[in-house]
Amino acid sequence: MKVAAIQHDIAWKDATGTCDALRRRIANAAAGGAEMVVLAEMFATGYTVDPAEIAESAGGPIQQFMQQQASEHSIWLLGSVAVWSTTPGRAINRLIAQGPRGERFHYDKRHPFSYAGEHLHYLPGDSLETLEIGGLRVTPLVCYDLRFADDFWERGPGTDLFVVVANWPITRRTHWMTLLRARAIENQAYVIGVNRVGSADGLSYSGDSAIIDPLGQILGSAEVAEATLQAEVTSETVAQVRAAFPFLQDRR
Numbered sequence: 001m002k003v004a005a006i007q008h009d010i011a012w013k014d015a016t017g018t019c020d021a022l023r024r025r026i027a028n029a030a031a032g033g034a035e036m037v038v039l040a041e042m043f044a045t046g047y048t049v050d051p052a053e054i055a056e057s058a059g060g061p062i063q064q065f066m067q068q069q070a071s072e073h074s075i076w077l078l079g080s081v082a083v084w085s086t087t088p089g090r091a092i093n094r095l096i097a098q099g100p101r102g103e104r105f106h107y108d109k110r111h112p113f114s115y116a117g118e119h120l121h122y123l124p125g126d127s128l129e130t131l132e133i134g135g136l137r138v139t140p141l142v143c144y145d146l147r148f149a150d151d152f153w154e155r156g157p158g159t160d161l162f163v164v165v166a167n168w169p170i171t172r173r174t175h176w177m178t179l180l181r182a183r184a185i186e187n188q189a190y191v192i193g194v195n196r197v198g199s200a201d202g203l204s205y206s207g208d209s210a211i212i213d214p215l216g217q218i219l220g221s222a223e224v225a226e227a228t229l230q231a232e233v234t235s236e237t238v239a240q241v242r243a244a245f246p247f248l249q250d251r252r
Contacts (some may be wrong), residue, residue, distance in 0.1 A: 001036060005230075006228050007038060026160045029075075045082065048201060138161045142164070170206040171201060188245065193210050206223060209229060
């Protein structure tokens with residue numbers, strides 16, 4: 001499967017403006033053969049710990065945009081959205097995987113970023129999710145989840161591709177790049193990390209998106225500018241690497 005990671009800027013709290021800007025980039029990725037396209041965390045609005053101005057109900061406009069784009073271009077489209085929970089005043093940082101025929105799966109961020117107070121406004125997810133897309137076993141995670149290796153280890157043997165969407169600030173870019181590569185190597189799986197660029201709410205973002213293979217080799221990467229990365233990802237490569245280097249069986 002050819003996958004694409006769109007590293008993009010985000011119009012702060014302006015979902016309409018951001019989605020309009022993304023239409024061309026999604027179309028170009030699909031025209032280039034991508035069957036799966038990954039956007040950033042809270043890709044339409046930018047990341048904020050206060051959901052009051054950005055969260056939407058289930059089936060809201062941002063989710064409708066994802067469905068329309070996935071259908072129009074016959075792709076899987078992944079990105080996270082702030083969605084209101086059933087608890088008044090609390091939202092969920094929800095990664096949505098929207099399929100071309102109306103299929104929809106989601107993963108709710110398990111580790112709210114308490115350092116910035118996200119846990120005060122967003123409820124944590126209670127489970128990890130792995131879904132099958134085009135013969136690939138795909139496990140999605142969101143930003144701060146990257147720091148928790150035990151979640152990756154739990155899903156590692158049954159995962160071909162980890163997808164990590166983020167708004168990861170430039171001040172901790174070394175952590176981002178190092179952890180993405182480590183998660184690929186230790187789980188012998190592909191990792192796609194998609195981070196935003198630009199500035200918002202006093203923070204700057206360096207991008208540093210990457211597609212990494214099961215041996216830790218970087219298949220594509222980008223730094224501070226908007227960019228689209230593409231690479232071929234196969235379950236056969238994962239199986240071959242794990243057969244040649246059967247490290248996972250020795251975990252305790």
